Amino acid sequence: MRPVARRVRRSTAVGAAIAAGAVAFTAAVPAHAADRTVTFADDGDTRNYTPSAVTINPGDTVTFSGSFKDHPLVWPSGDFSREATGDSRTYAFPRGGTYAFLCDFHPNMLGTVVVAGNKTAAPVFAVSPDPPTAGAVTTFDAGATRDPDGTVSTYEWDLDGDGRFETKGASPTVTRTYASAGTIKVGLRYVDDGHDTSAVTTREITVSTAPAPGGGTPVPGPGGGGTPPAGSTPPAGGATPPTGGTTPPARDRRAPTARVSAATTRGVKLVAGVARLGLTVDERSTVTANVRRGAVVVGRGTAKLTRVGAGAVKVKLTAAGLRAVRQKGRVSVALTLVVRDAAGNARTLRRQLTLKK
Structure with missing residues (x-):
């Protein structure tokens, strides 16, 4: 195979966007240029990419300069070699992460593109009913939360105020029934599709006491709606005077099938x-x-x-x-x-x- 070498070039063209196969990058990030170029070098026994590792910001591009016929370019997120013809191809990287690439003909000829700066935002959530009532179901809804450069993968909740996020899931909505009245600091954070964790949003909620059965204190009146006056005779037949109010029907707590x-x-x-x-x-x-x-x-x-x-x-x-x-x-x-x-x-x-x- 004849040696292949190409001069490093800067490019502002935007090629095919690569959005899959990202691995979150959390280590320290070195200084880097806005757009980079990687050349293919082949001197017989040594075949490599120069440089083999580049670091860019989200939205920047990397241009690969060399013979794609001799060195087909392969990504974990897909094989773009059929699209990459001639001796130059530019890719845009809109998302943070680490992207590996290699030559389809020479597996030891490989490299990485590190895209720094994956972003998260403070989550938001609503509480219903507000304020909650002890013994009743409270719904927490984080459906309005948005990740600025991707999607939310997992919502993590601290519903009892102990600082631990035990309730986790892909659904933005969770429920909780508090046994007693009090003030609780509820926290929410999320993990995005780049595997980064957002800041925590906290909110103090005050759980109120459930109303007494019957709707309150009975008021004496005609018909025996309370305690009979002193010296009076209870109703005939041994009936017990009503105590006022009615007991509300039991709430349905069965989950749907x-x-x-x-x-x-x-x-x-x-x-x-x-x-x-x-x-x-x-x-x-x-x-x-x-x-x-x-x-x-x-x-x-x-x-x-x-x-x-x-x-x-x-x-x-x-x-x-x-x-x-x-x-x-x-x-x-x-x-x-x-x-x-x-x-x-x-x-x-x-x-x-x-x-x-």
Whole structure:
């Protein structure tokens, strides 16, 4: 093979964006240029990239200069060698992370691009009812939280104010029933798709005492609605005078029953980038769906099921999820479904699914 060498060039062109396969980078970051160029060097026995490691900021580019015919470029997030023709190709890196690359012909010829500066934001959440009541379900909703340069993978809650974030999950909504009145400092943080953890947002909530059964103190009046006056005779027949008020009906605390359809578990074919997941429920419910590939959320969906029985929730895939399915034909993913009824009771289902193009 003839030696290949190319002069280092700076480029401001933006090539194909690479958004999948990122690994969070948390070590100290050295000084770096805005846009970088990597050349292919081949002197016979030694084949390498120069430089073999570059560090850039999100949105910067790296230009690869060399013969792609002699050294096809391969990424863990996909093989772009068929797109990279001639002797130059520029890629943009919009997301923080560490991206490995190598030559398809020479596995020892490899390198990395480190994209510094993955960003997170302070999460936000709402409390309902506000203020909460002891003995009743309180709902915490972080649905308004947004990651500035990606997506939220996991919500982590400290619901008892002890400083530990024991409640974790992909759903932005959780519930808690407090046994007694008091003031509690609730905390929320999240982990994004770049594996970075956000700052903690805390909020003090005051849990009020539940009202006494009967609605309060009985007031004497006609008909025996209280304690009979001194010297009076109780009603005939030995009946006990009413004490006032009525006992409210017991609250429904049963979580809805739900089941993922057999057709869905066998595999779901994408239509216009959307996966339709079938399920059955035994009461009207709101369904929230999250689809993960490894640690990365690649799809989300929400549906209100207004009828008992069969229904469906549509999950829209992210760009990374669509790319994975199109490249591989079929991809195994982890599905999490949270089914919540009108009373706030929730049931969580987890299944392993196959998405097909």
